[in-house]
Amino acid sequence: MAVSHISNALGTVNPAKRMIEMAHRQGVPVLIDGAQAAPHLRVDVRELDCDFYVFSGHKALGPTGIGVLYGRAEWLERMPPYQGGGDMIASVTFEKTTYNALPYKFEAGTPHIAGVIGLGVALDYLSGLGLDRVAAYERELLTYGTATLQAAPGVRIIGTAADKASVLSFTVDGVHAHDVGTILDHAGIAVRAGHHCAMPVMRRFGVPATVRASLAFYNTREELDALGAGLREVREIFG
Amino acid sequence: MSELRELYQEVILDHNRKPRNFGRLDGANRTAEGYNPLCGDQVRVDLDIEAGVIRDIRFEGSGCAISKAAASMMTASLKGKTVGEADQLFGRFHGMLTAAGNGSAAAELGKLAVFSGVCEFPSRIKCATLPWHTVRAALAGKDEPVSTE
Numbered sequence: 001m002a003v004s005h006i007s008n009a010l011g012t013v014n015p016a017k018r019m020i021e022m023a024h025r026q027g028v029p030v031l032i033d034g035a036q037a038a039p040h041l042r043v044d045v046r047e048l049d050c051d052f053y054v055f056s057g058h059k060a061l062g063p064t065g066i067g068v069l070y071g072r073a074e075w076l077e078r079m080p081p082y083q084g085g086g087d088m089i090a091s092v093t094f095e096k097t098t099y100n101a102l103p104y105k106f107e108a109g110t111p112h113i114a115g116v117i118g119l120g121v122a123l124d125y126l127s128g129l130g131l132d133r134v135a136a137y138e139r140e141l142l143t144y145g146t147a148t149l150q151a152a153p154g155v156r157i158i159g160t161a162a163d164k165a166s167v168l169s170f171t172v173d174g175v176h177a178h179d180v181g182t183i184l185d186h187a188g189i190a191v192r193a194g195h196h197c198a199m200p201v202m203r204r205f206g207v208p209a210t211v212r213a214s215l216a217f218y219n220t221r222e223e224l225d226a227l228g229a230g231l232r233e234v235r236e237i238f239g
Numbered sequence: 240m241s242e243l244r245e246l247y248q249e250v251i252l253d254h255n256r257k258p259r260n261f262g263r264l265d266g267a268n269r270t271a272e273g274y275n276p277l278c279g280d281q282v283r284v285d286l287d288i289e290a291g292v293i294r295d296i297r298f299e300g301s302g303c304a305i306s307k308a309a310a311s312m313m314t315a316s317l318k319g320k321t322v323g324e325a326d327q328l329f330g331r332f333h334g335m336l337t338a339a340g341n342g343s344a345a346a347e348l349g350k351l352a353v354f355s356g357v358c359e360f361p362s363r364i365k366c367a368t369l370p371w372h373t374v375r376a377a378l379a380g381k382d383e384p385v386s387t388e
Contacts, residue, residue: 176303178278179247182360186243195279208279208301237247238304 010159
């Protein structure tokens, strides 16, 4: 089973630990997609007891084209290499090939060295800030931002889970998400507008697309005020 | 602000609120569908063509204000035109949005010139051109849905 730790479209923090327990009771191994979670909350793969955990570098302040794939040794040992090349081999003769030990078995050829170093620095930086502090501050921003959106005319928040990360996905009555996105962009506010590569979720909520403001530790209340002002401008233009 | 007003002109907002020629066309002999997979905009254009003339045209679909207004105004401007004229108009419209500052093309486009402001918003150009690509596919008798990508 593969499941996201935090929904990119809604901000919902899935009860990963409980889901993993349930899957394991049925003998099903679990991969957690933590692209949204790793930079925003402290993740302990042993405590979660997941079989695999993955996340991408560019969502954790790191470079693009690099990420992390954690797998439990017992699974990785059973898996064959997916790619051939330098370093994944311990010895080769005409008769027999012996693969290298973990993790080299899966790291064939010249790796993305610069990316690895960049991601390492980014993760050290995040750890230095303290992910618990990051999460606490982002929770404050989420509360403030939620109130800001609730006060904005015609705004409907999509995704209101009790356990939620600092993602504000919303629609504006009678105005398509892309039009909202363009007006906010013009006001200097970077949001994403669209289906967030989550079309079934959009369908579930009966909307073609949403506007999404994703908050991080470097955002401020003043920026959320600017979002509120931008949304009033949307109303002014669209009437 | 002025750039935004240039994009969201009153005419565009009006066509977005009250799209003209909206819905299916009974007795259409040409149809095509267009889709922008990046943003989810969808449009379907039905045409009734007789002796090389667009006798009637209707559209339906969902999308942003720019794509809806573009489709609405396109249907209004194509009704009664010959297939050749429609093709020419497509070329001018496309040219206005893709070749920056092409004022002469805008002048020849009449009401459609209100879309010239879209130029300043590169991410929105495909919203305005999707219905036009779709109608072109319908005129060419293509069966496959048109995609902006």
